[in-house]
Amino acid sequence: MKKLVLACAAAALTMYACKSAAPDTHDADVKAIQDLESHWNQDYVGKDTAKIASYYADDAVLITPGAPPLVGKDAIQKGLAQFLSDPGMTLGFHPSRVEVAKSGDIAYTEGSYTMTMTDPQTKQVMNDHGSYVTDYRKQPDGSWKAVADIACSEVRPPAALPAKAKKL
Secondary structure, three states, rough: OOOHHHHHHHHHHHHHHHHHHHHHHOOHHHHHHHHHHHHHHHHHHOHHHHHHOOOEEEEEEOEEEEEEEEEEEHEEEEEEEEHHHOOOOEEEEEEEEEEEEEOEEEEEEEEEEEEEEEEOOOEEEEEEEEEEEEEEOOOOOOOEEEEEEEEEEOOOOOOOOOOOOOOO
């Protein structure tokens, strides 16, 4: 009898463990993030600041070359408004890797970007390209929001002009 009770208890625990295990959503999560970045690219074409900022969590940080970090969705939206006001600005980014944690609640993408913008001082068109990493957190509604978005330019900054020699 003791063995039967132990066997039933083991079977019940096994069934409970199998039932309570979270479903494997890995492939669906990877596809959702790939689709999200595709839509995000399309929204950059439309230059809709609010729509672009909607991809960020409220506590997100955006780090780009030559600028201080923008912390929080409101700061990101304000920074994007200035950035998107450049009529010559274009941005495209494409993930080469999408990784979702086994837990299914965090993920990241890494890939490359290309960007064109107008230099505010020289008024000349500047072309940039580089790499990016975006960290995502799954939201309670199942959607994904960027929590850290970091870009690293592969274009070398122009060499500093030599200081003028002092006259003696």
